[in-house]
Amino acid sequence: MQSQKSFEKTATGCLYLVPTPIGNLGDMTYRAVETLKQVDLIASEDTRNTQKLLNHFEIETKQISFHEHNTAQRIPQLIEKMQAGTTIAQVSDAGMPSISDPGKELVAACVAAQIAVVPLPGANAGLTGLIASGLVPQPFYFYGFLDRKNSLQVDELQALKQHQETMIFYEAPHRLKKTISNMASVFGDDHQVVLARELTKKYEEFIRGTLGEIKQWTQDTQIRGEFVIMVAGFDQVLSASPEIALPINEQIDRLIEAGKPVNAAIKEVAKQNGLNRQDVYRDYHEL
Structure with a gap:
């Protein structure tokens, strides 16, 4: 001691x-x-x-x-x-x-x-970006830089797939496209992500959307500046056995709290539970 x-x-x-x-x-x-x-x-x-x-x-x-x-x-x-x-x-x-x-x-x-x-x-870039991201700020999981080697980076992302916390990464501009592409492949195109670019500087910018949308953005944009990547956490409840799963509406609410848009949350919960998306939509909105 x-x-x-x-x-x-x-x-x-x-x-x-x-x-x-x-x-x-x-x-x-x-x-x-x-x-x-x-x-x-x-x-x-x-x-x-x-x-x-x-x-x-x-x-x-x-x-x-x-x-x-x-x-x-x-x-x-x-x-x-x-x-x-x-x-x-x-x-x-x-x-x-x-x-x-x-x-x-x-x-x-x-x-x-x-x-x-x-x-x-x-x-601190990670926390500065997190509080303005719109994602759930706590708990969060700070990871920093992923491995530069593609295969090792994919392995790291696979290991992170079960984290319920908002995840924070750093990335250089010349590696951003590859990293976002790997995240989309491992986490799914519909998963929510926020990029914070050039924090505190004149060209500070936040880009919010799904990994699929951000992946397309990286392909259409000349990428400049240092990035903080913030990825919404994963809801573990959806992989639980039916007898211990939360009510459908509560599953949707948890995904929304993690930063997923309402319709995307409804679609994901319906798919995970083998239900008709329109039925889940009507029940959730009490239509």
Whole structure:
């Protein structure tokens, strides 16, 4: 067992995890700016990119590179510095350190060495997109980036098919078309999805629809910008045995709560239960 009192004075330094804006520099917090000014060193995913941020906020703290390709080399160096009393802020290019970005290995090393790790709140693309998606915001399941290899990506999606939570993924523009196509094949063309593009930036955009519709959109559109993909969860009740299944109207309501349009929910429930769609429609609307 280990207890950390984040702001208790010790002989060692500490690690601050400082989120940076995901696009709009106005989202940088006062505390984040002050922390970057006050620490002895900033461990940056890309020092050139971070320098632009530092210049904007007139921060003169020195940087050291810390990214996925030099983790093994840098971690012992940074731990040694903190044990000697150095305070370090770790930043990624955008958003939260450790969330689909470098950081988790350094955090684990600090915890093992009993060096305090102090997190700052700030920008996060996944949650920013989720609250405006129109899908059920909680519970949610954050996945991040899927595997780049097609066969492995399909396997990952198959394993996710039973999740009832809204699922959140990240994707680069040049891989979006393939990823959406795989999602449509595995989850079904009628399944609800929301794309959030260029969050907090001038061309911020939300594209909402079914996977079939979004798949067609990716084929007809010149895709630009970084994407958050949010996929409605799956209702487990529909695969339950008849004796424990919920009433038909409740099954429909659950799908609607998960983000599916009313008529699509009625169609899916009717199919799952072997019922006539028009009969289910009339009963649901009390016609």
